[in-house]
Amino acid sequence: MSAALIEAKNLSKTFPGKGMFRKSRPVQAVRGIDVSVARAEAVGVVGESGSGKSTLGRLMLGLMPATAGSVTVDGRPLSDFTGSEWRRLRQRLQIVFQDPYGSLDPRRRIGSQIADGIRLHGRGEAGEQVTALLNRVGLEAAHAQRFPHEFSGGQRQRIGIARALSTAPDFLVADEPVSALDVSIQAQVIQLLADLRRDLGLAMLFISHDLPVVAQLCDRVIVMYLGRVMEEGPARPVFHRPVHPYTRALLSATPRLDAARRKERILLKGDPPSPADPPSGCVFRTRCQHAVEACAQAVPELAPFGGDGRRVACIRAAEIG
Amino acid sequence: MKRLLIPGTLVALILLAALAAPLLGLPDPVRQDIAHRLAGPMEGSPLGRDEFGRDVFSRLIWGARTSLGVAFASALIAGVIGTAFGLIGGWFRGLGELLTVRSMDVILCFPPVLLALLVVTLMGPGAGTLILVLSVLYLPGFARVTYAEVLSARSHDYVEAVRALGAPAPRILLRTVLPNVAGPVLVQLSLAVASAVVLESGLSFLGLGVVPPAPSWGLMIRGARATMEQAPMLLFWPCAVLTLTILAMNLLCDALRDAVDPRTGGTRSRLRARDRLLPGLLPAAKPAPDTVLAVRGLTVEIDTPRGPIRPVQDVSFDVRAGETLAIVGESGSGKSVTTTALMGLLPSVARIAAGEAWLGGTELLRLPEEGMRRLRGGAMSMVFQDPMSSLNPVHRTGDQVAEAILAHRPISRAEAWRQAEALFRRVGIADPERRMRAFPHEMSGGMKQRVMIAMALANRPKLLICDEPTTALDVTVQAQILDLLAELRRDTGTAIIFITHSLGVVAEIADRVAVMYAGQIVEQGSVAEVFQAPLHPYTRALLAAVPEGDTPPAGIPGIVPPPHAFPEGCRFAPRCAHARPKCSAGALPLEEAGPGRDVRCARWQELACRSEEVPA
Numbered sequence: 001m002s003a004a005l006i007e008a009k010n011l012s013k014t015f016p017g018k019g020m021f022r023k024s025r026p027v028q029a030v031r032g033i034d035v036s037v038a039r040a041e042a043v044g045v046v047g048e049s050g051s052g053k054s055t056l057g058r059l060m061l062g063l064m065p066a067t068a069g070s071v072t073v074d075g076r077p078l079s080d081f082t083g084s085e086w087r088r089l090r091q092r093l094q095i096v097f098q099d100p101y102g103s104l105d106p107r108r109r110i111g112s113q114i115a116d117g118i119r120l121h122g123r124g125e126a127g128e129q130v131t132a133l134l135n136r137v138g139l140e141a142a143h144a145q146r147f148p149h150e151f152s153g154g155q156r157q158r159i160g161i162a163r164a165l166s167t168a169p170d171f172l173v174a175d176e177p178v179s180a181l182d183v184s185i186q187a188q189v190i191q192l193l194a195d196l197r198r199d200l201g202l203a204m205l206f207i208s209h210d211l212p213v214v215a216q217l218c219d220r221v222i223v224m225y226l227g228r229v230m231e232e233g234p235a236r237p238v239f240h241r242p243v244h245p246y247t248r249a250l251l252s253a254t255p256r257l258d259a260a261r262r263k264e265r266i267l268l269k270g271d272p273p274s275p276a277d278p279p280s281g282c283v284f285r286t287r288c289q290h291a292v293e294a295c296a297q298a299v300p301e302l303a304p305f306g307g308d309g310r311r312v313a314c315i316r317a318a319e320i321g
Numbered sequence: 322m323k324r325l326l327i328p329g330t331l332v333a334l335i336l337l338a339a340l341a342a343p344l345l346g347l348p349d350p351v352r353q354d355i356a357h358r359l360a361g362p363m364e365g366s367p368l369g370r371d372e373f374g375r376d377v378f379s380r381l382i383w384g385a386r387t388s389l390g391v392a393f394a395s396a397l398i399a400g401v402i403g404t405a406f407g408l409i410g411g412w413f414r415g416l417g418e419l420l421t422v423r424s425m426d427v428i429l430c431f432p433p434v435l436l437a438l439l440v441v442t443l444m445g446p447g448a449g450t451l452i453l454v455l456s457v458l459y460l461p462g463f464a465r466v467t468y469a470e471v472l473s474a475r476s477h478d479y480v481e482a483v484r485a486l487g488a489p490a491p492r493i494l495l496r497t498v499l500p501n502v503a504g505p506v507l508v509q510l511s512l513a514v515a516s517a518v519v520l521e522s523g524l525s526f527l528g529l530g531v532v533p534p535a536p537s538w539g540l541m542i543r544g545a546r547a548t549m550e551q552a553p554m555l556l557f558w559p560c561a562v563l564t565l566t567i568l569a570m571n572l573l574c575d576a577l578r579d580a581v582d583p584r585t586g587g588t589r590s591r592l593r594a595r596d597r598l599l600p601g602l603l604p605a606a607k608p609a610p611d612t613v614l615a616v617r618g619l620t621v622e623i624d625t626p627r628g629p630i631r632p633v634q635d636v637s638f639d640v641r642a643g644e645t646l647a648i649v650g651e652s653g654s655g656k657s658v659t660t661t662a663l664m665g666l667l668p669s670v671a672r673i674a675a676g677e678a679w680l681g682g683t684e685l686l687r688l689p690e691e692g693m694r695r696l697r698g699g700a701m702s703m704v705f706q707d708p709m710s711s712l713n714p715v716h717r718t719g720d721q722v723a724e725a726i727l728a729h730r731p732i733s734r735a736e737a738w739r740q741a742e743a744l745f746r747r748v749g750i751a752d753p754e755r756r757m758r759a760f761p762h763e764m765s766g767g768m769k770q771r772v773m774i775a776m777a778l779a780n781r782p783k784l785l786i787c788d789e790p791t792t793a794l795d796v797t798v799q800a801q802i803l804d805l806l807a808e809l810r811r812d813t814g815t816a817i818i819f820i821t822h823s824l825g826v827v828a829e830i831a832d833r834v835a836v837m838y839a840g841q842i843v844e845q846g847s848v849a850e851v852f853q854a855p856l857h858p859y860t861r862a863l864l865a866a867v868p869e870g871d872t873p874p875a876g877i878p879g880i881v882p883p884p885h886a887f888p889e890g891c892r893f894a895p896r897c898a899h900a901r902p903k904c905s906a907g908a909l910p911l912e913e914a915g916p917g918r919d920v921r922c923a924r925w926q927e928l929a930c931r932s933e934e935v936p937a
């Protein structure tokens with residue numbers, strides 16, 4: 001693999017507890033995660049709510065400070081960039097949001113919102129570039145004069161993508177960009193993201209709770225649970241032959257069309273524990289059917305498994321894999 | 322814009338009159354004429370003279386200059402400074418918040434009249450002092466309103482997006498945050514101007530404001546009070562203009578708030594009233610004896626400002642005992658409106674234009690509300706999408722389930738509680754005694770949905786309608802709930818209508834499926850048949866759009882048409898790869914394509930033949 005464009009090492013984020021008199025326990029959203037994304041590579045992050053996947057995306061963009069660990073771009077830590085360098089860096093790192101309704105300013109015409117990225121960084125005359133961007137995401141030049149409420153969810157998501165592209169970024173965090181969309185529209189947007197990646201050489205961190213979607217779009221996938229990585233590796237092998245008990249449960253719980261693919265359902269017991277009060281040792285052990293006493297002792301290391309570049313954080317991976 | 326016209330004209334007239342006072346050639350408002358003291362209307366004085374013989378009309382107009390000048394100046398000063406404080410405090414938090422917003426709280430601790438007295442004592446009365454006092458008094462209101470709005474605006478994704486674009490803070494505040502908090506600030510402005518006019522009058526009345534003999538509305542009221550019994554009209558005129566001005570200001574600011582919000586633009590042209598289609602008059606087929614619910618030709622109409630729309634048209638289906646029928650469709654397909662109509666829970670703007678629905682021997686669509694109330698939660702019950710907002714947050718969950726039982730059965734509270742406990746156990750809630758005493762916020766989403774299901778099952782319904790019950794849940798929890806529903810149906814024989822947008826969920830849970838598009842059922846049949854060999858091009862396209870891992874999903878071009886722009890004929894035709902001119906010729910019926918299999922497509926037979934030629 002080529003050198004990483006953006007790399008996170010031992011990244012952690014703890015949100016302090018709330019409350020004035022009796023502080024609630026701090027929430028450990030992300031705990032000691034390593035990620036690297038090479039140019040033109042798409043890395044998927046899969047997990048359920050509370051897994052810390054969105055926090056990871058914000059940390060990688062420098063939109064919130066990390067509690068520990070570092071993020072480097074081209075080998076330089078984010079904290080090195082100051083003043084005008086920071087603003088130039090901002091051009092290179094962009095984000096697409098989940099909610100197509102909340103992510104556009106309802107009071108401004110979309111053309112002006114897309115032009116922001118061009119004007120802010122003095123990238124020349126905005127008008128033509130806005131038209132080009134709109135065409136790039138499958139909309140028309142005339143749409144620039146409209147307000148967000150005049151568009152459907154899928155169209156708004158395209159506008160959000162055009163806005164992110166307005167600074168000509170190298171790296172895009174897509175935070176559940178298709179979760180709020182209808183399935184027929186989902187496929188359009190996934191296709192658009194795949195095209196952009198191919199045509200513009202865009203590196204991507206694709207955050208989703210939907211493993212099949214990630215398998216479609218991404219080269220590699222990271223499976224998160226309660227702030228930690230359970231399994232990571234090449235997307236298709238992980239999708240077709242998951243090793244970690246959590247990845248297996250997640251995949252078997254995903255509703256499938258094809259009855260033959262619907263293997264025996266692994267039904268997890270109970271709900272995910274609160275990120276404010278995670279279990280000791282392996283965070284998944286409380287819902288894992290393979291859990292043994294040793295699982296509670298130490299946090300399992302993310303260790304290489306098999307020959308396909310996969311890493312799994314499970315002490316019983318060899319037994320059950 | 323039309324809404325701005327009337328209040329705008331009114332305020333403009335008032336302001337114009339005040340501004341143009343020197344040009345109107347009015348009598349001198351301070352020239353006394355004791356001879357005509359308290360005179361009624363007379364030549365040159367249409368409203369008469371006051372207690373010093375001064376012209377009342379002239380004093381009203383000149384008084385408006387003072388009163389409005391003071392009110393506008395103080396409201397604007399307070400508005401500009403207060404909004405700036407609120408923006409800074411809400412955006413930067415920390416020290417900025419302490420200096421701007423928290424410091425304002427000190428002002429709120431002073432009684433306003435006391436503050437005015439203090440300042441007047443120190444600086445002497447007069448219009449300038451009044452402006453100062455009023456600005457200081459209104460400052461905290463603006464700062465707090467803006468502050469609260471900024472706090473909620475800054476959590477929006479679109480603000481974060483502008484940050485990600487690299488915009489500096491002042492630009493974000495002025496271009497993105499300020500326009501989005503402008504609505505409440507404008508309302509606050511209207512309130513401030515209106516109350517400043519009143520307060521000016523009040524303070525002048527007390528002798529703390531404008532100094533006589535300069536005219537102001539407050540001073541006029543003060544003067545008229547002494548001669549109230551001889552000349553009551555002297556009191557009436559300043560009060561009337563005061564009221565009028567305040568009303569006009571409030572109206573204008575409401576209209577302004579709506580006008581600056583692009584979302585409420587009512588300026589678009591009305592859509593021409595669409596040709597009213599006759600409801601499909603189906604032969605009343607006798608439903609099979611084990612049919613729990615039979616719906617025929619259900620059509621819902623909603624009157625909108627753009628004309629009547631029909632979000633649901635000619636929907637017919639049967640649900641048999643112990644069967645799960647999935648209604649699947651994208652947003653805007655009318656699937657939720659269908660079930661809302663069946664439950665008799667349509668909003669008041671919507672009405673049932675045609676069709677019938679038989680639950681056993683009862684026709685639901687024409688049942689009076691009292692009868693529906695007895696059925697709801699009894700013979701038919703519903704589980705909603707969002708368990709967070711469907712449970713009452715201030716009552717214990719056990720009480721809510723017991724209440725559902727008591728609403729339909731004459732049993733004791735203790736007995737209801739005991740049955741509720743059995744239900745909690747039935748829906749797989751561990752430790753029911755403890756969980757029943759928990760409040761909804763103490764439960765996870767999956768647990769709350771179990772409580773909702775327990776409540777729906779409380780009176781052994783014949784029909785359970787589930788409206789996207791798992792959409793808000795994580796997939797591992799969704800799997801648990803789907804399993805629970807399947808198990809309950811097996812054990813109780815309850816018929817289930819399951820609304821979802823996910824074809825995967827349909828494959829998991831349903832026996833039969835009805836595919837809806839743009840308010841109509843386009844295809845229905847057994848899940849196995851429909852998914853193996855879809856007849857309608859929409860069903861086929863929808864199945865191809867599901868990411869299953871190996872083949873890339875194919876999107877459907879275009880968007881679902883909104884209800885006011887449904888195409889003529891086949892509503893899917895504009896997005897369909899197989900569309901021909903005949904597809905748009907006229908309304909299509911739902912044709913029977915086999916036993917228990919219906920399709921609404923002009924070309925389904927041709928297309929079915931063709932797809933058989935292609936090797937699977």
